[in-house]
Amino acid sequence: MWCLELLLPLLLIINDASCQWNVWVPRDISAMTNSCVVIPCTFMYPSAVRPYRGIHGIWYFDQPNIDVPEEIVSDEDLELTCYAPDNCPDMTPEIQWMYTDYLPDPEFSSDYLEESNTAVLSSTLTFTPRPMHNGQLLGCRVYYPNTTLVYERVISLDVKYAPRSVWVNVSSEVMEGSSVVLHCEVDSNPPPRISWMFGDQELLWDTASNVTLSLDDVTPVQEGVYTCIGDNGYGLMNTSLYLAVKYPPREPVVNDSVTVQEGTSLALHCSTQGSPAPTLTWLKDGELVGTITADELSVLEILEITPQGDGQYRCLAENEHGRASSSLNITVEYAPVLLEESKCTVVREGVQCVCMATGNPEPTIEFYLPDLNVTINETDGRFNFYTHTDGHTSTGMIKLREKGERVDNGPAVNVHCSIYNMYGRESVHLELQQEKKYMMAVIVGTIGGVAVIAFIIAAVRYVGHNNKKENGNPRQDVVLENPALYYSAVKKDKQNLRKKVGEDGDYQPVGSMAGLERQELNYAALEFIGTRSREGASGRGDDGSNYTEIKAK
Template sequence: MQSLKLLLPLLLIVHEVRGQWQVWLSESVSAMSATCVVIPCSFTYPSSIAPSPGAIHGVWYYGTPYQNRYPPVVLKTRTDVFHESFAGRTKLLGDLQRGNCTLLMEDVGPQHAGKYFFRADLGGAKAYSFLESTDLKVLEQPDVDVPDDIVSDESLTLTCHAPDNCPGMTPEIQWMYTDFLPDPEFVLNVEEEGNTVVMSRSLVFTPSPMHNGQLLGCRVFYPDTSLVYERLVTLDVKYAPRSVWVNVSSEVMEGSSVTLHCEVDSNPPPRISWKLGDREVLWDTATNLSLTIDEATPEDEGVYTCIGENAYGAMNTSLYLAVKYPPREPSLNDSLTMVEGTSFTLHCSSQGSPPPTLTWLKDGEVVGTVTADELSVLEIQEVTPQDEGQYRCMAENEYGWTSGTLNVTVEYAPVLLEESKCTVVREGVQCVCVGAGNPEPTVEFFLPDSNTTVNETDRRYKFYTHTDGQRTTGMIKLKEKGERGDDATVPAVNVRCKISNVYGSQNVALELQQEKKYLMAVIVGTIGGVAVIAFIIAAVRYVGHNNKKENGLPREDAVLDNPIIYYSAAKKDKQNLRKKVLKTELLGSKFNSILEESTGEDGDFQPSRNLGGVEKRELNLDRPREGGAAGWGGHAHNENDDGATASYSEIKAK
């Protein structure tokens, strides 16, 4: 009951509408150019009006329904007045007396496209212009429905439409250029809306990226006529990036430039980005993108990825860029100070491309193993003093080399060296004690006979020390000889040497060694000196004898220069020989000056009666210089053949 109550007012409204002026027209109708078209039309008028039979007329206007604007008349049933563009083209198909106002228009052209309005005239003042209209579309080519998005691998339907609104002319529709489509399907449809008919043929297939840009065509033709209409469409197939092309992996030298190229195939064009690892370094919306690196550094080395992405998907491809460079300066431990017997480890690391070869050298000699890596470890177990020195790590690859150094210092207890001994010298006994250690050792001498520790100079002996790096040399000179043993030529000594540092000490008795070289040098020097003196005496006598024979008188120009000069030269030669002998017996050049000074103080050439059995020699001068010649020591006087007095010099030789 409630439903009936609601429907009753609606029926009353419909009945009232039906009693008013109304028209039914298709909103639009289409026709192929040069064909005909039927514009369906029907109308009603108020039931209160009763027109006379045959009194109903109608007018079709083009463009506007308002008469005062003088629209072009398409068709007028009361008269033959119409616009020239419609002359001979229009015909009323419907019966106006029955409310049918359908219009036929032949040979339509593009100029006829537009809105068409109908006016009903029932005679007298009973006329009505309807505001409703039909929009006529005149087609030069068929309509094709193409989806806004054609996506790869998704089914696609393209529909070609052709109007079938011309009596006696039925169109046919064909699809062109479908030979390369995958399994195409064709579906024919006929659609009716109002009193208009539209025929269509659909093409169904699944496109792929290869179909992007492909040309397809729809052809509409009318049999038994020459009328043919075609419409071409280009497929815009959307697809995710299907290929990303980049350079192959490459190498570049440090400081050089390199360009990485990327090209992406997708539709629409993708957003391309270059990434180094996870860091984006460049992007753009394009089909290709190049990344240029100027003055490449090792930090630029790594995996570069080109990513192409659009709304339909993404794809990427990577390459590896290697930056070659010579080894960097090695990183090493700090210099070390180790205690003998302990162990240490040295680390060396260096970067290079390709990775460098690391080699350890000690004092220029290869030690350990050669490592083809960025890290090398050198382990030394139970350190000895021989492990001390400069350690160098050399990093090398095909592009260059570099190195770094560190020093290893080994501290150890002192060691007595074999040069330590006591030696007989002219003045008595000289003892030398040489020790090596780190820290450098101290040297002390101990004389057990007198319970004396020697570390400074006193009136009986002299004490010297010298340090050269980790080597300490101590020397003591005993000025008084000890008691003689069985061999009267060798003094008896009892000397101990002590060397010590923070790690320990050594205390040993020094062995007394006869210095044969020194004795032989003294003997040879003495004999040589006597021989020189004898030669001088003989020469003087020979010259004096010749002078007497020639003139019987002394000759001033034949007088020999003072023989003391010759003797002094001989003495000097002997003295130098003595110094050389002493120098060869001492350790270290630092003691040469000390020995030379001490030799002068002791009077190397004082008279001695125990060397070579020579006590004195007399030099008889046949003809001395005027006024006499002063000699070294006392004088003696003898008569020569002429009764002249000769002067004698006493020469003491050692």
């Protein structure tokens, strides 16, 4: 009786017709663990064999057998031994290894072991397995020469190896808000623990040969390096990819609006984010200033800023996906500067003085009359004072109602303009401007007045001469007392002035005085003094004509 602990197949059938040897055993037997089983065996032998010489039946279990280590590790030397029983004196077995052609430099050795009534023949195969050998078949064949008895045992190599390759997607670009799938596949035995890492953060893991990571509604913060790590206890390997998230520029961050004094140096910073990196452009009041920078930071340096540097500065960020901008204001404060429009001119009431200055803060304007030791900053009984501000420009104006002494055909003026703010003060003397249009008006007025008076005088002389002839009584020359004042006004427009003096032969009549007052036009006045009966003042010319002295103020 045999006691079995396992269910074992029994395949021992020997049939040699030529020698009349026959052995019969059941093809298979089923038995319960830890129970007993009887395995029958029937055999026949040739009649020529005498029983007295001895007939022996020998049982073999699992023939042949390959001794395989519990663990086969890549790149470590491996020994596999095939065993076969050798208990038949007349039938010595031989051992061969199968499927060894793919092995790197295999080595073979044989051994024979005999203990008590059992003899065992062994063959040992030595080689160094590689990951490529995992799953390969390897076999041991035992055969008996001059017989048909052949027994084989085949195994599949289970070669353990660390991850030897980790495959992931190539680096890719995606638009903000889209989705992306990242794949990772690891070649190792046993299957590894695969982890998807983003920086130091583990996003996903699984024990498998491949793992997929899905990212939805991608944002710029998810741009960066993604790493797949495979670890199976025999080693680890990782591979990374870069995920680029494209998006339009964000609103740039710029300096706060600032107020500075003239001569100050500034550095304006503009920073933004965008992918690809945006170009940054500085604009002042819509005009390009500085250089265009292809980066996420731009610095505009302004050295010793001038009043012209006052205005709005805008940083424009652009890339292929969009644009954004931010702006700031720079206010430049500076001492007052007198403008060339500042002057005194003759007007109908007397003299008008205008003082214009630019500055920040807006300058305060005062007039000073040194002859009278009077400072004018408001209207009083003798002076009309007017001020106006427009942006950084201040305008002050006074009208001197008392004409004073006349010099060189015009009023004598001595007016000083004082301009000041917190950064400085300046006082200048305003010159009386004898403009060409004013002189032309005087000439036109004089010529017109002389022509009219000459006509009146000629008429009076003619009437007096006739009366003298009729009455026979001599008369004195007529004396004109307080003759009327004649005004000739011209507009400030030079083209109209040329038309009025007849440059193109088209003289335009003078409008009403009310209209002239509203337009604040320049004027010229002629005052004609009456004739006097004194020598040299009136008389008769060489041609016998009478004449009267005419003076023009």
